[in-house]
Amino acid sequence: MQRFMRSFESPRYLLKWVFLSTLIGCIAGLGAIAFYAAIHFSTSVFLGGMVGYQPPEPAGEGETVVTSFWAAAHPWLLPLVTALGGLIAGIIVFTFAPEAEGHGTDAAIAAFHEGKSIRARIPLIKLVASAITIGTGGSAGREGPAAQISAGFGSILGSVLRLDAQDRRIALATGIGAGIGAIFRAPLGGAILAAEILYRDDLEVEALIPALLASIVGYSIFGAWSGWDPIFATPNNLAFSSPPQLIYYVVLGLLCGLVGRLYSNGFYGITHIFHHIPLPTGSSQPSVDCW
Secondary structure (H helix, E strand, O other): OOOHHHOOOOHHHHHHHHHHHHHHHHHHHHHHHHHHHHHHHHHHHHHHHHHOOOOOOOOOOOOOOOOOOHHHHHHHHHHHHHHHHHHHHHHHHHOOOOHHHOHHHHHHHHHHHOOOOOOOOOHHHHHHHHHHHHHHHOOOHHOOOOOHHHHHHHHHHHOOOOOOHHHHHHHHHHHHHHHHHOOOOOOOHHHHHHOOOOOOOOOOHHHHHHHHHHHHHHHHHHHHHHHOOOOOOOOOOOOOOOOOOHHHHHHHHHHHHHHHHHHHHHHHHHHHHHHHHOOOOOOOHHHHHOO
């Protein structure tokens, strides 16, 4: 009986998660709007205003033309602006929320498995620091911050409503999927990611339905503001025309997997090295930790 009451076959349990997922999705959509706007504002101020360079955007969001970096008004300022962004982000993170360092999905996954709540200030700190890092040309992406912003609200909501430990974990996972589904305009992808990113060899099946609902809501809010076009365009001449092409896809997949593994090992290896560099008390760590 207890197992039935905690399954989506129970109308009461289903209605509860429709309500919770809708709330999480609303915050995910609004958070995606705020994060997107903050990135563009930071980019226009630092890269556009100081360096005089406008980076290309995905096809669904703007111009995809890659202009020569040396055509910028002050190309020599880019290393200085990027270092400045890392310094500002580092000061913000390590002053107000040291646990917001690193990749946002890592922190959210750790909170899920350790059963810890995400502090209320984390989403805001992550949003500001990540927008500055990206806007100054730092090597960072949207997925981690978007996931941690929405996961933070899911965790806060679980604490405010005094959900039990399992429901708090599902709310946090739901936030991860909703944030990524909204910012990348891919609600189904966000829901699947929420269920599979938490484990190496397993799925959090109970998070799938709440994450899908929240991702759809978040995507709807963000799409109503930014547009409904897919963020990445597919070339018109791209088509599968013969079975031998599958061989190239297999080779491409293997190469992408190897490059991804190399990048991951390199990133965490460099992070480990910087963590063991002695720094004066109170100073901020390098910007490699701030996104």
